[in-house]
Amino acid sequence: MSMLTPPGMGGKYRITGNRYPRMRRPRNRRRIVLASTAAVVALSVGGWGTLQLIDIFSGGGTSANAAGSNSKAKDGAGCATDAKSGPAGGKKLDLPEPDSIEVNVLNATDRSGLAKSIADELKKRGFKIGDVANAPDEFDKKVDNTGVLLGAPGKEGDARLKVLGAHFKDVDTRFDDRKGDDVDFVIGKAYDKLAKEKEADKALTALSDPKHSGPSRGHCKD
Structure with a gap:
Protein backbone atom coordinates (compact mmCIF):
# COMPACT_ATOMS: atom_id res chain seq x y z
CA MET A 1 0.00 0.00 0.00
CA SER A 2 1.26 3.46 -0.93
CA MET A 3 1.80 6.07 1.65
CA LEU A 4 -0.75 8.22 -0.29
CA THR A 5 -3.53 5.69 0.04
CA PRO A 6 -6.04 6.75 2.68
CA PRO A 7 -6.80 4.29 5.35
CA GLY A 8 -9.57 1.83 4.47
CA MET A 9 -9.13 2.22 0.68
CA GLY A 10 -7.55 -0.45 -1.25
CA GLY A 11 -7.91 -2.61 -4.24
CA LYS A 12 -8.95 -0.76 -7.41
CA TYR A 13 -8.99 2.68 -5.80
CA ARG A 14 -5.57 2.38 -4.28
CA ILE A 15 -3.47 5.42 -5.10
CA THR A 16 -0.06 4.42 -6.25
CA GLY A 17 1.20 7.86 -7.13
CA ASN A 18 0.93 7.65 -10.91
CA ARG A 19 -2.88 6.97 -11.29
CA TYR A 20 -6.01 8.42 -9.73
CA PRO A 21 -9.59 7.27 -9.78
CA ARG A 22 -11.89 8.65 -12.65
CA MET A 23 -15.10 9.74 -10.92
CA ARG A 24 -17.19 10.84 -14.00
CA ARG A 25 -18.76 8.88 -16.82
CA PRO A 26 -16.69 8.59 -19.94
CA ARG A 27 -17.82 10.76 -22.88
CA ASN A 28 -20.00 9.18 -25.53
CA ARG A 29 -18.12 9.85 -28.77
CA ARG A 30 -21.00 8.72 -30.94
CA ARG A 31 -23.29 11.38 -29.48
CA ILE A 32 -20.66 14.03 -29.97
CA VAL A 33 -20.22 13.04 -33.62
CA LEU A 34 -23.97 13.10 -34.27
CA ALA A 35 -24.40 16.44 -32.54
CA SER A 36 -21.54 17.91 -34.56
CA THR A 37 -22.99 16.58 -37.81
CA ALA A 38 -26.43 18.00 -37.00
CA ALA A 39 -24.90 21.37 -36.23
CA VAL A 40 -23.02 21.40 -39.53
CA VAL A 41 -26.19 20.49 -41.45
CA ALA A 42 -28.19 23.19 -39.67
CA LEU A 43 -25.55 25.79 -40.43
CA SER A 44 -25.43 24.70 -44.05
CA VAL A 45 -29.19 24.94 -44.47
CA GLY A 46 -29.28 28.31 -42.75
CA GLY A 47 -26.45 29.59 -44.93
CA TRP A 48 -28.19 28.37 -48.10
CA GLY A 49 -31.43 30.07 -47.07
CA THR A 50 -29.56 33.28 -46.34
CA LEU A 51 -27.94 33.19 -49.78
CA GLN A 52 -31.34 32.69 -51.39
CA LEU A 53 -32.77 35.70 -49.57
CA ILE A 54 -29.76 37.79 -50.55
CA ASP A 55 -30.20 36.69 -54.16
CA ILE A 56 -33.89 37.59 -54.14
CA PHE A 57 -33.44 41.01 -52.59
CA SER A 58 -30.34 41.88 -54.57
CA GLY A 59 -29.41 40.13 -57.78
CA GLY A 60 -32.58 38.10 -58.24
CA GLY A 61 -34.76 41.05 -57.35
CA THR A 62 -32.93 43.15 -59.91
CA SER A 63 -33.55 40.54 -62.55
CA ALA A 64 -37.22 40.38 -61.63
CA ASN A 65 -37.48 44.16 -61.76
CA ALA A 66 -35.71 44.18 -65.08
CA ALA A 67 -38.13 41.58 -66.38
CA GLY A 68 -41.02 43.65 -65.11
CA SER A 69 -39.58 46.73 -66.76
CA ASN A 70 -39.20 44.88 -70.03
CA SER A 71 -42.78 43.69 -69.74
CA LYS A 72 -44.00 47.21 -69.13
CA ALA A 73 -41.89 48.44 -72.01
CA LYS A 74 -43.50 45.87 -74.23
CA ASP A 75 -46.93 46.84 -72.97
CA GLY A 76 -46.08 50.46 -73.59
CA ALA A 77 -44.91 49.61 -77.07
CA GLY A 78 -48.12 47.67 -77.61
CA CYS A 79 -50.16 50.66 -76.46
CA ALA A 80 -48.19 52.94 -78.75
CA THR A 81 -48.81 50.61 -81.66
CA ASP A 82 -52.49 50.37 -80.83
CA ALA A 83 -52.63 54.10 -80.40
CA LYS A 84 -51.37 54.65 -83.91
CA SER A 85 -53.92 52.36 -85.46
CA GLY A 86 -56.76 52.54 -82.94
CA PRO A 87 -59.06 55.26 -81.64
CA ALA A 88 -56.91 56.09 -78.62
CA GLY A 89 -53.88 57.74 -80.21
CA LEU A 114 -88.13 60.17 -97.03
CA ALA A 115 -85.29 61.51 -99.19
CA LYS A 116 -86.64 65.05 -98.92
CA SER A 117 -86.93 64.93 -95.12
CA ILE A 118 -83.38 63.56 -94.73
CA ALA A 119 -82.03 66.16 -97.13
CA ASP A 120 -83.65 68.91 -95.06
CA GLU A 121 -82.08 67.55 -91.86
CA LEU A 122 -78.64 67.32 -93.46
CA LYS A 123 -78.99 70.87 -94.75
CA LYS A 124 -79.70 72.08 -91.21
CA ARG A 125 -76.44 70.42 -90.15
CA GLY A 126 -74.47 72.36 -92.72
CA PHE A 127 -74.25 70.01 -95.71
CA LYS A 128 -74.83 71.14 -99.26
CA ILE A 129 -77.63 69.20 -100.89
CA GLY A 130 -77.41 67.97 -104.46
CA ASP A 131 -79.87 65.54 -106.02
CA VAL A 132 -82.86 64.32 -104.04
CA ALA A 133 -84.35 61.38 -105.90
CA ASN A 134 -85.07 57.69 -106.02
CA ALA A 135 -82.09 55.32 -105.94
CA PRO A 136 -80.97 53.64 -109.18
CA ASP A 137 -82.10 50.10 -109.93
CA GLU A 138 -78.97 48.50 -108.51
CA PHE A 139 -80.00 49.76 -105.05
CA ASP A 140 -83.77 50.11 -105.26
CA LYS A 141 -85.39 47.95 -102.55
CA LYS A 142 -82.05 46.13 -102.11
CA VAL A 143 -80.50 47.98 -99.15
CA ASP A 144 -81.51 46.30 -95.90
CA ASN A 145 -79.50 48.31 -93.39
CA THR A 146 -79.63 52.06 -92.65
CA GLY A 147 -78.04 52.96 -95.94
CA VAL A 148 -75.04 53.09 -98.22
CA LEU A 149 -72.52 55.90 -98.59
CA LEU A 150 -70.95 56.28 -102.03
CA GLY A 151 -68.06 58.49 -103.10
CA ALA A 152 -64.92 58.79 -105.16
CA PRO A 153 -61.92 56.72 -104.09
CA GLY A 154 -58.89 58.31 -102.49
CA LYS A 155 -58.03 60.11 -99.31
CA GLU A 156 -60.27 63.11 -99.89
CA GLY A 157 -63.25 61.02 -100.94
CA ASP A 158 -62.81 58.81 -97.88
CA ALA A 159 -62.67 61.88 -95.61
CA ARG A 160 -65.93 63.26 -97.06
CA LEU A 161 -67.67 59.93 -96.52
CA LYS A 162 -66.42 59.73 -92.94
CA VAL A 163 -67.83 63.16 -92.14
CA LEU A 164 -71.21 62.26 -93.62
CA GLY A 165 -71.15 58.79 -92.04
CA ALA A 166 -70.80 60.30 -88.56
CA HIS A 167 -74.45 61.38 -88.84
CA PHE A 168 -75.75 57.86 -89.46
CA LYS A 169 -75.62 54.46 -87.78
CA ASP A 170 -75.06 51.10 -89.44
CA VAL A 171 -74.17 52.32 -92.92
CA ASP A 172 -71.93 50.75 -95.56
CA THR A 173 -69.23 52.77 -97.27
CA ARG A 174 -68.36 52.11 -100.89
CA PHE A 175 -66.36 53.77 -103.63
CA ASP A 176 -67.21 54.14 -107.29
CA ASP A 177 -65.52 55.64 -110.35
CA ARG A 178 -67.06 59.10 -110.14
CA LYS A 179 -64.86 62.10 -110.81
CA GLY A 180 -66.72 64.72 -108.82
CA ASP A 181 -66.52 65.65 -105.14
CA ASP A 182 -70.16 64.89 -104.38
CA VAL A 183 -71.20 61.89 -102.26
CA ASP A 184 -74.37 59.81 -102.17
CA PHE A 185 -76.45 58.62 -99.27
CA VAL A 186 -78.67 55.76 -100.41
CA ILE A 187 -81.45 55.27 -97.87
CA GLY A 188 -81.94 51.67 -96.71
CA LYS A 189 -84.92 49.85 -95.28
CA ALA A 190 -83.63 49.99 -91.69
CA TYR A 191 -83.28 53.79 -91.69
CA ASP A 192 -85.01 55.38 -88.69
CA LYS A 193 -83.42 58.76 -88.08
CA LEU A 194 -80.14 60.60 -88.14
CA ALA A 195 -77.75 60.22 -85.23
CA LYS A 196 -78.10 62.93 -82.63
CA GLU A 197 -75.96 65.96 -83.34
CA LYS A 198 -73.99 65.46 -80.10
CA GLU A 199 -73.21 61.90 -81.11
CA ALA A 200 -72.18 63.03 -84.59
CA ASP A 201 -69.94 65.75 -83.13
CA LYS A 202 -68.34 63.22 -80.79
CA ALA A 203 -67.70 60.84 -83.68
CA LEU A 204 -66.14 63.64 -85.74
CA THR A 205 -63.93 64.65 -82.83
CA ALA A 206 -62.78 61.06 -82.51
CA LEU A 207 -61.88 61.04 -86.20
CA SER A 208 -60.10 64.39 -86.22
CA ASP A 209 -58.18 64.03 -82.94
CA PRO A 210 -58.09 60.37 -81.78
CA LYS A 211 -55.49 61.02 -79.04
CA HIS A 212 -57.84 63.17 -77.02
CA SER A 213 -61.12 61.48 -77.82
CA GLY A 214 -60.39 57.76 -77.53
CA PRO A 215 -61.02 55.74 -74.38
CA SER A 216 -58.09 55.57 -71.99
CA ARG A 217 -56.49 52.19 -71.10
CA GLY A 218 -55.49 51.34 -67.61
CA HIS A 219 -52.26 49.95 -68.60
CA CYS A 220 -52.24 53.02 -71.37
CA LYS A 221 -56.03 51.02 -70.23
CA ASP A 222 -59.64 50.73 -72.49
Missing part, protein backbone atom coordinates in the same frame (compact mmCIF):
# COMPACT_ATOMS: atom_id res chain seq x y z
CA GLY A 90 -53.89 57.97 -84.01
CA LYS A 91 -52.70 60.92 -86.05
CA LYS A 92 -54.96 63.92 -86.44
CA LEU A 93 -57.01 63.93 -89.62
CA ASP A 94 -57.88 67.02 -91.59
CA LEU A 95 -61.58 66.54 -92.17
CA PRO A 96 -63.60 68.75 -94.48
CA GLU A 97 -66.37 70.92 -93.11
CA PRO A 98 -69.94 69.81 -93.87
CA ASP A 99 -70.57 72.93 -95.97
CA SER A 100 -67.88 71.77 -98.40
CA ILE A 101 -69.58 68.40 -98.95
CA GLU A 102 -72.36 68.03 -101.51
CA VAL A 103 -74.70 65.18 -100.64
CA ASN A 104 -77.09 63.43 -103.01
CA VAL A 105 -79.93 61.77 -101.07
CA LEU A 106 -81.33 58.74 -102.90
CA ASN A 107 -84.32 56.76 -101.66
CA ALA A 108 -84.05 52.98 -102.03
CA THR A 109 -87.13 52.33 -99.89
CA ASP A 110 -90.85 52.39 -100.62
CA ARG A 111 -91.43 55.29 -98.18
CA SER A 112 -92.26 58.38 -100.18
CA GLY A 113 -90.90 61.75 -99.13
Whole structure:
Protein backbone atom coordinates (compact mmCIF):
# COMPACT_ATOMS: atom_id res chain seq x y z
CA MET A 1 0.00 0.00 0.00
CA SER A 2 1.26 3.46 -0.93
CA MET A 3 1.80 6.07 1.65
CA LEU A 4 -0.75 8.22 -0.29
CA THR A 5 -3.53 5.69 0.04
CA PRO A 6 -6.04 6.75 2.68
CA PRO A 7 -6.80 4.29 5.35
CA GLY A 8 -9.57 1.83 4.47
CA MET A 9 -9.13 2.22 0.68
CA GLY A 10 -7.55 -0.45 -1.25
CA GLY A 11 -7.91 -2.61 -4.24
CA LYS A 12 -8.95 -0.76 -7.41
CA TYR A 13 -8.99 2.68 -5.80
CA ARG A 14 -5.57 2.38 -4.28
CA ILE A 15 -3.47 5.42 -5.10
CA THR A 16 -0.06 4.42 -6.25
CA GLY A 17 1.20 7.86 -7.13
CA ASN A 18 0.93 7.65 -10.91
CA ARG A 19 -2.88 6.97 -11.29
CA TYR A 20 -6.01 8.42 -9.73
CA PRO A 21 -9.59 7.27 -9.78
CA ARG A 22 -11.89 8.65 -12.65
CA MET A 23 -15.10 9.74 -10.92
CA ARG A 24 -17.19 10.84 -14.00
CA ARG A 25 -18.76 8.88 -16.82
CA PRO A 26 -16.69 8.59 -19.94
CA ARG A 27 -17.82 10.76 -22.88
CA ASN A 28 -20.00 9.18 -25.53
CA ARG A 29 -18.12 9.85 -28.77
CA ARG A 30 -21.00 8.72 -30.94
CA ARG A 31 -23.29 11.38 -29.48
CA ILE A 32 -20.66 14.03 -29.97
CA VAL A 33 -20.22 13.04 -33.62
CA LEU A 34 -23.97 13.10 -34.27
CA ALA A 35 -24.40 16.44 -32.54
CA SER A 36 -21.54 17.91 -34.56
CA THR A 37 -22.99 16.58 -37.81
CA ALA A 38 -26.43 18.00 -37.00
CA ALA A 39 -24.90 21.37 -36.23
CA VAL A 40 -23.02 21.40 -39.53
CA VAL A 41 -26.19 20.49 -41.45
CA ALA A 42 -28.19 23.19 -39.67
CA LEU A 43 -25.55 25.79 -40.43
CA SER A 44 -25.43 24.70 -44.05
CA VAL A 45 -29.19 24.94 -44.47
CA GLY A 46 -29.28 28.31 -42.75
CA GLY A 47 -26.45 29.59 -44.93
CA TRP A 48 -28.19 28.37 -48.10
CA GLY A 49 -31.43 30.07 -47.07
CA THR A 50 -29.56 33.28 -46.34
CA LEU A 51 -27.94 33.19 -49.78
CA GLN A 52 -31.34 32.69 -51.39
CA LEU A 53 -32.77 35.70 -49.57
CA ILE A 54 -29.76 37.79 -50.55
CA ASP A 55 -30.20 36.69 -54.16
CA ILE A 56 -33.89 37.59 -54.14
CA PHE A 57 -33.44 41.01 -52.59
CA SER A 58 -30.34 41.88 -54.57
CA GLY A 59 -29.41 40.13 -57.78
CA GLY A 60 -32.58 38.10 -58.24
CA GLY A 61 -34.76 41.05 -57.35
CA THR A 62 -32.93 43.15 -59.91
CA SER A 63 -33.55 40.54 -62.55
CA ALA A 64 -37.22 40.38 -61.63
CA ASN A 65 -37.48 44.16 -61.76
CA ALA A 66 -35.71 44.18 -65.08
CA ALA A 67 -38.13 41.58 -66.38
CA GLY A 68 -41.02 43.65 -65.11
CA SER A 69 -39.58 46.73 -66.76
CA ASN A 70 -39.20 44.88 -70.03
CA SER A 71 -42.78 43.69 -69.74
CA LYS A 72 -44.00 47.21 -69.13
CA ALA A 73 -41.89 48.44 -72.01
CA LYS A 74 -43.50 45.87 -74.23
CA ASP A 75 -46.93 46.84 -72.97
CA GLY A 76 -46.08 50.46 -73.59
CA ALA A 77 -44.91 49.61 -77.07
CA GLY A 78 -48.12 47.67 -77.61
CA CYS A 79 -50.16 50.66 -76.46
CA ALA A 80 -48.19 52.94 -78.75
CA THR A 81 -48.81 50.61 -81.66
CA ASP A 82 -52.49 50.37 -80.83
CA ALA A 83 -52.63 54.10 -80.40
CA LYS A 84 -51.37 54.65 -83.91
CA SER A 85 -53.92 52.36 -85.46
CA GLY A 86 -56.76 52.54 -82.94
CA PRO A 87 -59.06 55.26 -81.64
CA ALA A 88 -56.91 56.09 -78.62
CA GLY A 89 -53.88 57.74 -80.21
CA GLY A 90 -53.89 57.97 -84.01
CA LYS A 91 -52.70 60.92 -86.05
CA LYS A 92 -54.96 63.92 -86.44
CA LEU A 93 -57.01 63.93 -89.62
CA ASP A 94 -57.88 67.02 -91.59
CA LEU A 95 -61.58 66.54 -92.17
CA PRO A 96 -63.60 68.75 -94.48
CA GLU A 97 -66.37 70.92 -93.11
CA PRO A 98 -69.94 69.81 -93.87
CA ASP A 99 -70.57 72.93 -95.97
CA SER A 100 -67.88 71.77 -98.40
CA ILE A 101 -69.58 68.40 -98.95
CA GLU A 102 -72.36 68.03 -101.51
CA VAL A 103 -74.70 65.18 -100.64
CA ASN A 104 -77.09 63.43 -103.01
CA VAL A 105 -79.93 61.77 -101.07
CA LEU A 106 -81.33 58.74 -102.90
CA ASN A 107 -84.32 56.76 -101.66
CA ALA A 108 -84.05 52.98 -102.03
CA THR A 109 -87.13 52.33 -99.89
CA ASP A 110 -90.85 52.39 -100.62
CA ARG A 111 -91.43 55.29 -98.18
CA SER A 112 -92.26 58.38 -100.18
CA GLY A 113 -90.90 61.75 -99.13
CA LEU A 114 -88.13 60.17 -97.03
CA ALA A 115 -85.29 61.51 -99.19
CA LYS A 116 -86.64 65.05 -98.92
CA SER A 117 -86.93 64.93 -95.12
CA ILE A 118 -83.38 63.56 -94.73
CA ALA A 119 -82.03 66.16 -97.13
CA ASP A 120 -83.65 68.91 -95.06
CA GLU A 121 -82.08 67.55 -91.86
CA LEU A 122 -78.64 67.32 -93.46
CA LYS A 123 -78.99 70.87 -94.75
CA LYS A 124 -79.70 72.08 -91.21
CA ARG A 125 -76.44 70.42 -90.15
CA GLY A 126 -74.47 72.36 -92.72
CA PHE A 127 -74.25 70.01 -95.71
CA LYS A 128 -74.83 71.14 -99.26
CA ILE A 129 -77.63 69.20 -100.89
CA GLY A 130 -77.41 67.97 -104.46
CA ASP A 131 -79.87 65.54 -106.02
CA VAL A 132 -82.86 64.32 -104.04
CA ALA A 133 -84.35 61.38 -105.90
CA ASN A 134 -85.07 57.69 -106.02
CA ALA A 135 -82.09 55.32 -105.94
CA PRO A 136 -80.97 53.64 -109.18
CA ASP A 137 -82.10 50.10 -109.93
CA GLU A 138 -78.97 48.50 -108.51
CA PHE A 139 -80.00 49.76 -105.05
CA ASP A 140 -83.77 50.11 -105.26
CA LYS A 141 -85.39 47.95 -102.55
CA LYS A 142 -82.05 46.13 -102.11
CA VAL A 143 -80.50 47.98 -99.15
CA ASP A 144 -81.51 46.30 -95.90
CA ASN A 145 -79.50 48.31 -93.39
CA THR A 146 -79.63 52.06 -92.65
CA GLY A 147 -78.04 52.96 -95.94
CA VAL A 148 -75.04 53.09 -98.22
CA LEU A 149 -72.52 55.90 -98.59
CA LEU A 150 -70.95 56.28 -102.03
CA GLY A 151 -68.06 58.49 -103.10
CA ALA A 152 -64.92 58.79 -105.16
CA PRO A 153 -61.92 56.72 -104.09
CA GLY A 154 -58.89 58.31 -102.49
CA LYS A 155 -58.03 60.11 -99.31
CA GLU A 156 -60.27 63.11 -99.89
CA GLY A 157 -63.25 61.02 -100.94
CA ASP A 158 -62.81 58.81 -97.88
CA ALA A 159 -62.67 61.88 -95.61
CA ARG A 160 -65.93 63.26 -97.06
CA LEU A 161 -67.67 59.93 -96.52
CA LYS A 162 -66.42 59.73 -92.94
CA VAL A 163 -67.83 63.16 -92.14
CA LEU A 164 -71.21 62.26 -93.62
CA GLY A 165 -71.15 58.79 -92.04
CA ALA A 166 -70.80 60.30 -88.56
CA HIS A 167 -74.45 61.38 -88.84
CA PHE A 168 -75.75 57.86 -89.46
CA LYS A 169 -75.62 54.46 -87.78
CA ASP A 170 -75.06 51.10 -89.44
CA VAL A 171 -74.17 52.32 -92.92
CA ASP A 172 -71.93 50.75 -95.56
CA THR A 173 -69.23 52.77 -97.27
CA ARG A 174 -68.36 52.11 -100.89
CA PHE A 175 -66.36 53.77 -103.63
CA ASP A 176 -67.21 54.14 -107.29
CA ASP A 177 -65.52 55.64 -110.35
CA ARG A 178 -67.06 59.10 -110.14
CA LYS A 179 -64.86 62.10 -110.81
CA GLY A 180 -66.72 64.72 -108.82
CA ASP A 181 -66.52 65.65 -105.14
CA ASP A 182 -70.16 64.89 -104.38
CA VAL A 183 -71.20 61.89 -102.26
CA ASP A 184 -74.37 59.81 -102.17
CA PHE A 185 -76.45 58.62 -99.27
CA VAL A 186 -78.67 55.76 -100.41
CA ILE A 187 -81.45 55.27 -97.87
CA GLY A 188 -81.94 51.67 -96.71
CA LYS A 189 -84.92 49.85 -95.28
CA ALA A 190 -83.63 49.99 -91.69
CA TYR A 191 -83.28 53.79 -91.69
CA ASP A 192 -85.01 55.38 -88.69
CA LYS A 193 -83.42 58.76 -88.08
CA LEU A 194 -80.14 60.60 -88.14
CA ALA A 195 -77.75 60.22 -85.23
CA LYS A 196 -78.10 62.93 -82.63
CA GLU A 197 -75.96 65.96 -83.34
CA LYS A 198 -73.99 65.46 -80.10
CA GLU A 199 -73.21 61.90 -81.11
CA ALA A 200 -72.18 63.03 -84.59
CA ASP A 201 -69.94 65.75 -83.13
CA LYS A 202 -68.34 63.22 -80.79
CA ALA A 203 -67.70 60.84 -83.68
CA LEU A 204 -66.14 63.64 -85.74
CA THR A 205 -63.93 64.65 -82.83
CA ALA A 206 -62.78 61.06 -82.51
CA LEU A 207 -61.88 61.04 -86.20
CA SER A 208 -60.10 64.39 -86.22
CA ASP A 209 -58.18 64.03 -82.94
CA PRO A 210 -58.09 60.37 -81.78
CA LYS A 211 -55.49 61.02 -79.04
CA HIS A 212 -57.84 63.17 -77.02
CA SER A 213 -61.12 61.48 -77.82
CA GLY A 214 -60.39 57.76 -77.53
CA PRO A 215 -61.02 55.74 -74.38
CA SER A 216 -58.09 55.57 -71.99
CA ARG A 217 -56.49 52.19 -71.10
CA GLY A 218 -55.49 51.34 -67.61
CA HIS A 219 -52.26 49.95 -68.60
CA CYS A 220 -52.24 53.02 -71.37
CA LYS A 221 -56.03 51.02 -70.23
CA ASP A 222 -59.64 50.73 -72.49
